[in-house]
Amino acid sequence: MGETAQSVWVNCLSFIQDNITPQAYKTWFEPIKAVKLTDNALSIQVPSKFFYEWLEEHYVKLLKVSLTRELGENAKLVYVIRMENTYGNKQPFTEKIPSSQRTQISSQDIDSPLRNKSPELKNPFIIPGIRNVKIDSQLNPNYSFDNFLEGDSNRLARNAGMAVSNKPGGTSFNPLLIFGGVGLGKTHLAHAIGVEVKDKYPEKTVLYISAEKFTQQYIESVKKNNRNDFIHFYQIIDVLIVDDIQLLSGKAGTQDVFFHIFNHLHQNGKQVILTSDKAPVDMQDIEQRLLSRFKWGLSAELQHPDFETRVSIIKNKLYRDGVEMPEDIVEYLANNIKTNIRELEGAIISLIAHSSFNKKDITIDLARKIVENYVKNTKKEVSIEYIQKVVSDYFQMDVETLQSKTRKRHIVQARQLAMFFAKKLTKASLASIGTQIGKRDHATVLHACKTVNNLSTTDKQFKKFVEDLNKKLTL
CATH class of the missing domain: 3.30.300.180 (DnaA, N-terminal domain)
Structure with a gap:
């Protein structure tokens, strides 16, 4: 056959x-x-x-x-x-x-969450805004899955979040680490998971906390000599959501205490959700034993939304606010504000405010003014696409050549420079940079950055390449 x-x-x-x-x-x-x-x-x-x-x-x-x-x-x-x-x-x-066994397989090695021995457990560590026995989840109900629109840039992270909220602690992505640049929806997604869990499992204890606040509480507990109470309090949580986990960088004591809490929760089938502005491989000054735990589950990246997703976000926002806007203006906004969703939503709010205060219709001119303000007043984050174009033009080649598999020295160097500047000027992970610059892996990007740093110190001509490109890209 x-x-x-x-x-x-x-x-x-x-x-x-x-x-x-x-x-x-x-x-x-x-x-x-x-x-x-x-x-x-x-x-x-x-x-x-x-x-x-x-x-x-x-x-x-x-x-x-x-x-x-x-x-x-x-x-x-x-x-x-x-x-x-x-x-x-x-x-x-x-x-x-x-095939015969496949239907039972998904539930085979899942621990059922341990019930708290005593639901009356006193909260030993008084956190502002949290009642003594009933733990307030600190979630924002406005951040839900309904208003977190799905697109290519977030599909894996959103689907993983949905799966976790359907079965907290019962999937293989524990922890779920959501990472990506500023304003791409990490906090929104983290809250949405918590809100959904509370809705489906009202009896579960959910707690959202920023890594910064967690650190402050830890320092306070050491001062008051009740570090153990602090640990025990966190160990009774069923779903722990820690925002901006990269802020634990360099804080050895907080990392140590988080390590113990994490292990306890993980072993008892509780769910941990973390957000970070970088992938585990890019985190500096985080202990290796903690980093390895971050990689146990799933690391899902939120990327910059593409044009179609940006259009959907604008239309959804307008629909929720009960405002109508001509299609050409929606497309103008989507075309011109690309860096993050927070800015996009900010621009829409400004546009609506200007038009209602001045009793004017929303016109393309008004949109242009608002966009100019936004683009001018925000530090422009260059895209990896743009970096590749600038580097290719500088070396008089096209982007296809830059991304190709060829090992010719001048093309390899151009590619390495593109990777170096992508790492330097964007918040993209090494893996994401590699994928976008010719489908390479993160190790290739790491090697490229080291090579560029070495050559800059030993080769005058190469140093000039770096300086010229730096000027072009940071103007």
């Missing part, structure tokens, strides 16, 4: 594609690779345990039907989970899952 894993999987995919939305197909099926076909068992490689659980929960019937059509009634599916994104962890592990 001469069938290969590839050909069987291609046929399965064409069936699957006809039966689900293009977005779902792109997110959950495009990343899968077919690796092996033996008898009637097809092995497919998925990028994480989270991915496998999601497929099992949402697409198990579809997979079974498509595979049975190809390989007959005895078809089996074997998952190979290869975590390529967990920085440095190159050991794949394989799970063989016969």
Whole structure:
């Protein structure tokens, strides 16, 4: 018959594609690779345990039907989970899952959360705004999944957040680390998960806290000599959400105490959600033992929203505020404010305010004025796309050449400079920079940054390249 894993999987995919939305197909099926076909068992490689659980929960019937059509009634599916994104962890592990067992597999090794022995437990550590026995979750109900619009830039993070809120502590992404630049929705998503958990499981104790406030409380507990009470208080939380975890950088005592709290929660099947402005691999001055725990679950990046998502965000905001705006103005705003969602929403509010205070219609001229103010008054964050264009122009090549696989020295150097400036001038993670500059991995980007630093000190001509490009990019 001469069938290969590839050909069987291609046929399965064409069936699957006809039966689900293009977005779902792109997110959950495009990343899968077919690796092996033996008898009637097809092995497919998925990028994480989270991915496998999601497929099992949402697409198990579809997979079974498509595979049975190809390989007959005895078809089996074997998952190979290869975590390529967990920085440095190159050991794949394989799970063989016969079809007959597949339906029970998702719940196999999940600890059920331990019930608190005594719900009357006194809050030993009085936190402003938190009652003695009833712990106020400190969540903002305005931040919900309903107004967190899905797009290519946030799909993985949003879906992971939904999965966690459906089954807190019961998925393989514990902790869930959401990372990305300023104003892209990390805090919004963290609150949305908490709000959803409270809605589904009113009996669970949820607490949202910023890493900064957590540090202040810890310092206070040391002063008052009740560090243990502080730890015990946090150990009774079912879902702990810590915002801006990178702020623990360099704070050894706080990191130590967080390490103990994290371990206790994790071992007892409680859920931890963290946000950060950088990926674990880019965090400075965070202890290795803590970093390794951050990588246990899923790290999901929030990227800059694309044009379509920006249009949807504007329309959603206008709809919620009961305001109508001409399509061309919506597109003008979406085209001109690209760096973050907070700025985009700020510009819309300014536009609405100006028009209602001055009793004027919203016109393209008014939009232009507002956008000029926004773009002028905010420090412009350059995009990786723009950096590649500037570097390519400087070396008189096109972006395709810069991204190509060629090893010619001058092209390699141009590519390394693009990676160096992307690391320096954007908040993108190393993995994200690598993906955007010719589908490289984070280790290549790290190597590029080291090479540029070394060459700048030893090679005068190269130093001039760096200085020239720096001027062009930071004007």
